[in-house]
Amino acid sequence: MKKYLVLGILFLLPITVYIFFASGVNNFAKLPVLTENVSELTNFKSFDSASIQLEGKITVLGFFGNAVEEKKGNAFNLAHKIYKKNHQFEDFQFVILVTEDQRTSVTSLKNKISEIADPSKYHFAYAEPEVIAQVFLSLQNKQELDAHHASDWVYIIDKDRNLRGRKADEDEGVKYGFNAADYAEINNKMGDDVKVILAEYRLALKKYKAKREI
Numbered sequence: 001m002k003k004y005l006v007l008g009i010l011f012l013l014p015i016t017v018y019i020f021f022a023s024g025v026n027n028f029a030k031l032p033v034l035t036e037n038v039s040e041l042t043n044f045k046s047f048d049s050a051s052i053q054l055e056g057k058i059t060v061l062g063f064f065g066n067a068v069e070e071k072k073g074n075a076f077n078l079a080h081k082i083y084k085k086n087h088q089f090e091d092f093q094f095v096i097l098v099t100e101d102q103r104t105s106v107t108s109l110k111n112k113i114s115e116i117a118d119p120s121k122y123h124f125a126y127a128e129p130e131v132i133a134q135v136f137l138s139l140q141n142k143q144e145l146d147a148h149h150a151s152d153w154v155y156i157i158d159k160d161r162n163l164r165g166r167k168a169d170e171d172e173g174v175k176y177g178f179n180a181a182d183y184a185e186i187n188n189k190m191g192d193d194v195k196v197i198l199a200e201y202r203l204a205l206k207k208y209k210a211k212r213e214i
Contacts, residue, residue, distance in 0.1 A: 031156070031197045034176055035163035039138035044097065044125035047106055052095060052125045058197060059157040062096040062180065063136060065129065065149030068105035074152060074180035075109055076116075081187045082194055084117040089198055091159065093121045097135060099149065100126045139163050141176035153177040154190075156197060164197055 038054060038061075046052050054061070060082060064071040078094065086092050098106060106124045113119045129149040136145050141163070143153045155177040156164045169175035169189075178190040 030200055031164040031193055032167045033158075033162045034165045034167070034174065035138070035140045036161075037138070038157055038161045038163055039135045040161065041095070041097075041125055041135070043131045044127045046123055046125050047103055050123060052123050054095070054157050054161045056091065056159050057157075058089070058092045058159060058201065060094045060154055060194070061135075061157050062094070062154040063132060063145060063149070063151045064096050064098045064102070064124075065132060065145065066099040066102055067146075067148035067150040068098055068102045068109060070148070071150060071152075071180075072109060072112075074154075075113065077183050077186050078154065078180055079113050079116045079122070081183070081191055083113075083122055085191075086194055086198060087117055087121050091201070092198065093123060095123045095125055097132045098124055098126050099129060099132070102126065139176065142174075143177065152179050152181040154180050156190075156193060158197065159201070164193070166193070 040054055041052055044052060060078065062071075062074070062078070064075075075096070083094055102124075103126075110119050110122065110124070113122050132149050133145060136151070139155060141153075141155070143151055145151050153176075158164055163176065165177065166172075166175035166189075175189075178193075179185050
């Protein structure tokens with residue numbers, strides 16, 4: 001009896017594992033495009049003279065406006081649960097849009113982030129409030145900036161400047177972004193979606209290398 005039980009497990013287990021992963025690939029191979037042509041950061045400058053752009057990068061885009069001090073908790077949530085785990089991916093970056101008067105607060109915040117992970121891909125870019133608003137409007141999402149030109153919401157932008165998200169989220173329906181003030185959402189939903197888009201690009205890179213080798 002034990003012999004047949006062992007043989008049955010050995011036969012069924014690989015099939016079960018295959019079905020599980022096959023269904024995962026079919027359902028989560030790509031994160032849907034919700035908005036195309038998000039505005040490039042042409043009129044923004046960085047505090048450290050680094051060149052910052054969305055094109056060619058997988059970006060977590062946030063808006064702290066003139067409220068960097070108030071958004072520190074959001075920044076730490078993102079640093080711990082998203083940035084720390086993924087910043088070593090070559091084309092991955094964080095970009096937070098702020099106003100120029102936030103230089104002191106940005107310096108302090110980056111020093112704190114450096115205690116969590118190398119902050120070299122955690123960028124802060126500044127511009128006038130109306131320029132920040134133009135980028136936000138280009139997302140075509142259902143949130144709004146507050147009176148400080150800021151938002152708790154952050155967004156995943158792909159290398160072609162497309163906003164990625166969910167078309168059938170169980171709580172929101174179409175999900176454009178993630179509430180960085182909500183630790184559980186960042187840890188669960190956003191963590192999952194970042195994994196999906198990075199896996200998508202890793203797969204594309206492997207296919208490209210395979211073709212080059214043929």
